[in-house]
Amino acid sequence: MDLRLLRYFVATADAGSATRAAEVLHVTQPVLSRQLRQLEASLGVPLFAREGRRLRLTRTAEDLLPRARDLLAHADDLERAVGVLASGRLDELHLAVPSTTLTDVLAPFLATLGPEDPVAMVRELDPRGAVAAVRAGADLAIVTRPPARSLASRALAVLPVWAYVRADDPWAERGSVDVRDLVTRPLVLLTEDLRPRPLLDAAVEDAAVGYGDVLEVSNAQVAQALAASGRGIAVVSDDPRFGLVPLHIEAPAGRVRIRLYAAWDPQHHAAEALAGLAERLSAFCVERYGAEVAVR
Incomplete structure (x- = not known):
């Protein structure tokens, strides 16, 4: 189904007339009328009944309209998601973190993020470790053991016990x-x-x-x-x-000291952005706890 024709249908239904819809869509009225007839032909049902200079939705069109809106909304969401994937950026950052690290390290770090950074969504680290956390949907896992070689990773800090x-x-x-x-x-x-x-x-x-x-x-x-x-x-x-x-x-x-690591999927669409966030988190640990926690 041609989504462009569906957009013409929804715009015409909202405008109440082909003239006003054509203005909104920046097309001529004859072009719009042809597109609407093409949509009716492809669906095999009439969508509009003319009443003077206005167009009235048929009963079939009234039933189809909310579904058309829903389909177009999903199409728009998909287009936005593809744009995010193609750009390598993150709108949301899903983190898996041990409870102590969340309280003392990660939460204070998140407070330093700006509006241009992704929105952080945090959950408790899977006790099976980084691989399980990433497979469960985490973009970034913070762990206290060296991550598996199948993951990209960065040592963040060496903290005292x-x-x-x-x-x-x-x-x-x-x-x-x-x-x-x-x-x-x-x-x-x-x-x-x-x-x-x-x-x-x-x-x-x-x-x-x-x-x-x-x-x-x-x-x-x-x-x-x-x-x-x-x-x-x-x-x-x-x-x-x-x-x-x-x-x-x-x-x-x-x-006696404990090491912190960040781990992520090397095939992640935003792998470069995740590496950058891990670098920033490492620098934050040094700023918060001093140079002695820096990874050497």
Whole structure:
């Protein structure tokens, strides 16, 4: 079906006369009349009945009109989508992000975006990782493990895993703590499915020591809340809360740190734009946390 003829039909129905419709469409009335007759011939039904100088829609045309409007609206949407795809730009940015990264890194970054940037749509990262997130429709996945080689990716930052103590704790002025000393104190640790925990586990194993009194939780903010209430030292990677003081954790292989990566489909129509956003996010991390988090 010729969409141009449908547009003539809708315009004529809206105008109520061929003369006014021709003016709106910037064609002559004879041309418009021929196009309408062609549409009627192709459909096999009459669309207009003439009443003096006005055109009245037939009952069939009244039934067809809302469907024609809907079809044209979908065609316009498709044309806009093709334009976006062809240009390599993004109107919406679908992000998959771990909860801690969303709160402390991504949300503050999104606040710096301007009206020319895509609208961000954020959801929780698929626990299976970057590949699953991208397959589920994420344009950009933020992860704490190196992404699969099938994805394009960029290392964003190297952030500390902190040991949080209360301001009145004897260690509050130390700035850092050796992992061998850390395990002698009651600890509030995240569960093993959250990245800071296996990083700490590896540091403890390298130091040839073991845990003592441990309380496990599945949320970093809850861990800090428990530390603030005196339940132990919280080991998490998020920003400080509840007046707690952060300590670097020293281990045989160096300070315990967590890496952030951005990953996306290399065949994405806006792959270049996604790479640019990842670059901006990396620069934002350095601006927010200092040069020591820069990827080297």
